[in-house]
Amino acid sequence: MSTALSVLQHTFGYSAFRGQQAEIVEHVATGGDALVLMPTGGGKSLCYQIPALLREGCGIVVSPLIALMQDQVDALVQLGVRAAFLNSTLALHEANDIEQALLAGELELLYVAPERLLTPRFQSLLHRSNIALFAIDEAHCVSQWGHDFRPEYIQLSVLHENFPDIPRIALTATADQLTRQEIVDRLALQSARVFLSSFDRPNIHYTVVEKDNPRKQLLYFLRNVHPGDAGIVYCLSRKKVEETAAWLQEQGLRALPYHAGLDTSTRQANQTRFLREDSTIIVATVAFGMGIDKPDVRFVAHLDLPKSLEGYYQETGRAGRDGLPASAWMTYGLQDMVLLRDMIEQSGTPDEIKRIERQKLDAMLGYCEAPSCRRQVLLHYFNEDATPCGNCDLCTNPPQTWDATTAVQKALSTIYRSGQRYGAGHIIDILRGKDTAKMRECGHQHLSTFGIGKDISEAQWRSLLRQLVAMAMIGVSEHGGLYLLDACRGILRGEQHLQLRKVSEARQWGGTKAST
Numbered sequence: 242m243s244t245a246l247s248v249l250q251h252t253f254g255y256s257a258f259r260g261q262q263a264e265i266v267e268h269v270a271t272g273g274d275a276l277v278l279m280p281t282g283g284g285k286s287l288c289y290q291i292p293a294l295l296r297e298g299c300g301i302v303v304s305p306l307i308a309l310m311q312d313q314v315d316a317l318v319q320l321g322v323r324a325a326f327l328n329s330t331l332a333l334h335e336a337n338d339i340e341q342a343l344l345a346g347e348l349e350l351l352y353v354a355p356e357r358l359l360t361p362r363f364q365s366l367l368h369r370s371n372i373a374l375f376a377i378d379e380a381h382c383v384s385q386w387g388h389d390f391r392p393e394y395i396q397l398s399v400l401h402e403n404f405p406d407i408p409r410i411a412l413t414a415t416a417d418q419l420t421r422q423e424i425v426d427r428l429a430l431q432s433a434r435v436f437l438s439s440f441d442r443p444n445i446h447y448t449v450v451e452k453d454n455p456r457k458q459l460l461y462f463l464r465n466v467h468p469g470d471a472g473i474v475y476c477l478s479r480k481k482v483e484e485t486a487a488w489l490q491e492q493g494l495r496a497l498p499y500h501a502g503l504d505t506s507t508r509q510a511n512q513t514r515f516l517r518e519d520s521t522i523i524v525a526t527v528a529f530g531m532g533i534d535k536p537d538v539r540f541v542a543h544l545d546l547p548k549s550l551e552g553y554y555q556e557t558g559r560a561g562r563d564g565l566p567a568s569a570w571m572t573y574g575l576q577d578m579v580l581l582r583d584m585i586e587q588s589g590t591p592d593e594i595k596r597i598e599r600q601k602l603d604a605m606l607g608y609c610e611a612p613s614c615r616r617q618v619l620l621h622y623f624n625e626d627a628t629p630c631g632n633c634d635l636c637t638n639p640p641q642t643w644d645a646t647t648a649v650q651k652a653l654s655t656i657y658r659s660g661q662r663y664g665a666g667h668i669i670d671i672l673r674g675k676d677t678a679k680m681r682e683c684g685h686q687h688l689s690t691f692g693i694g695k696d697i698s699e700a701q702w703r704s705l706l707r708q709l710v711a712m713a714m715i716g717v718s719e720h721g722g723l724y725l726l727d728a729c730r731g732i733l734r735g736e737q738h739l740q741l742r743k744v745s746e747a748r749q750w751g752g753t754k755a756s757t
């Protein structure tokens with residue numbers, strides 16, 4: 242009888258299991274249910290592929306990644322595995338052939354889109370077939386507050402009801418505590434053993450730069466830190482994807498757009514070029530990336546703030562799967578925070594969901610405004626302890642702080658005196674005594690705080706306001722107007738001192754300017 246190790250070596254050509262793979266394979270091959278939380282690139286596929294080969298019958302793999310099934314199956318067939326897939330891209334007769342093969346016991350692995358799996362026709366087919374296991378890939382798609390939510394995933398609990406004796410293994414690279422609990426509840430995995438791998442990706446260097454001129458900052462990063470490298474640039478909107486890709490092209494970089502609004506053939510062509518070429522940059526919305534297996538992605542850059550640390554972690558996890566040094570880089574400014582807060586408030590979702598979305602956004606802001614090691618913040622979010630990593634911008638270039646008490650008082654009273662409804666730009670103009678049309682229109686040149694902050698740079702003021710928002714001392718209205726919150730009272734009364742982080746040019750340019 243073949244053992245797990247011999248299948249690993251003879252079928253897949255690897256010499257040894259990695260991390261928890263051996264334990265997971267053993268557990269599932271002997272009939273146990275499992276929930277596998279492993280970072281992207283950790284080697285999740287083998288965790289269900291090998292048990293499927295070891296057990297009698299066919300392993301059914303549920304995956305939302307229809308576009309990638311063909312590739313995954315081709316790779317398995319190359320290795321001599323009897324694998325196939327069923328999704329909407331197949332012609333009727335092709336699908337029929339595969340169903341027949343399943344019934345006849347000729348398949349070892351079958352990849353199925355969730356919507357197909359749930360049809361009565363397919364359920365009846367399953368009852369007449371010999372099933373080795375069910376693997377539920379990208380299991381976080383069951384989470385309603387994640388950006389990958391797929392309604393069909395919720396119904397996958399029928400697998401447990403209809404086939405209680407067949408082992409199930411759910412896998413994901415995204416799972417904070419909340420998502421993890423949702424997966425367990427919705428997929429009825431209460432008795433599954435949980436395999437939690439460390440989420441640390443030590444080869445990824447994390448950097449957050451303060452937004453100044455984001456395109457130029459990006460270009461600087463691409464040219465100085467990653468010349469000629471392949472990578473992904475994420476933007477929030479389709480429009481920005483197109484504009485950014487076009488602009489990078491004008492600068493002489495090989496950049497291609499990718500978003501759900503492009504026609505299928507362009508999208509496919511751009512994805513293929515990115516996968517095959519060594520130095521192509523893909524500029525994309527978050528629609529791009531799930532399941533993309535390109536080991537030598539050297540950087541993932543964000544021009545807009547992601548909505549949650551989970552999303553951010555998953556997107557950045559696409560860098561450096563080969564274990565070689567890679568970067569996660571992001572520009573971030575007050576405007577991002579305002580925009581995302583707004584999107585939550587305007588979304589029309591129930592209050593309960595809004596509350597969770599706000600918490601997730603706050604954790605994201607906590608990462609951006611972290612006082613020390615970013616990796617510590619990330620790993621804490623996934624309930625892991627860590628020591629300062631030495632491989633993030635804050636470890637290699639610790640931020641300087643200053644006693645900002647007086648400056649903060651000036652900013653707070655400016656916000657107060659101007660009526661608590663103006664945005665950061667105008668507040669800073671008042672503080673710096675700028676003569677603008679808006680200033681004269683509002684008569685703000687007569688405020689007692691007009692011009693009292695000339696000694697502090699605009700960038701420093703912006704950073705100060707952002708830190709105050711992150712600390713919930715000031716709030717931002719839906720139109721971007723700043724207003725005071727209770728927490729700022731102590732400072733206004735002079736009872737509290739405040740150390741804030743200084744902006745530095747080096748940090749705006751990713752901490753690389755000094756060294757180049």
Ligand code: ADP
Nearest residue numbers: 255257258259280281282283284285286287534
């Ligand atoms: P995930 O689904 O967790 O992102 P994959 O299953 O796609 O990860 O595996 C990532 C890469 O690591 C693949 O190229 C895979 O072939 C390789 N890999 C997985 N397990 C091993 C192993 N035990 N030894 C060597 N390479 C492995």
Ligand code: ZN
Nearest residue numbers: 614630633636
């Ligand atoms: Zn660090």
